[in-house]
Amino acid sequence: MNSLDQASERQTSADLVFGKLYDDIVGLTLLPGTRISEVEVAKRFDLSRQPIREAFGQLSRMGLIKVSPQRPTVVRHFSLEDIQNARFIRTAIEADVVRLACKDRDTDVDAAVDANIAAQEKAVSQGDAEQWHELDYEFHRLLCRGARSEFAFELIAASKRQVDRLCVLSLTSQSAMETLLKDHLELLAAMRAGNRSKADKALRRHLDRLTPTIKSVYEKHPDYFE
Structure with a gap:
């Protein structure tokens, strides 16, 4: 039996191949410059x-593979240019999400956010970087949901793809996770207090923490860059 036969009937073979290749590329099982046919x-x-051709087309449009005649x-x-552009887009979108949340957030989402924060604290205490990254991703999605702008996270996620691969090369230390968790708590408190200025500053400080990571990866792995 075909190895893909047991997958959801809703997904096409192209979707499944795309998903597996996407995970391999973002997870750096397939390194930058690797040939795939x-x-x-x-x-x-x-x-x-x-x-396969359809999956390649999706990956190409996302900027994850380069298909040339x-x-x-x-x-x-x-x-570096794509990463800079992606970060600009994400900051602009998420700053507006924060503005909306400060003005009128959906309090029904608060319980999910609090559960996510509790899980983040557990991941930090256990030094579980992989779990932390998943929870961080979900935290920012919940912020969009709370701002009644969940669609915005699709745009944020699209821009994040440009940096997700790069982040895999930088191990997240427990102290770094503690700092990021503190950022989340400060951002959340400011949003719930309706303090737009404080929330905006907290968000921008949080997102800017990626800057030294990019610099470090570039210095250690220059051959992975254009």
């Missing part, structure tokens, strides 16, 4: 080349 991927999943398809290198 439709033929090899088709053999891996026991599929025709059409769904008459040249091998490769996992895209990091681009």
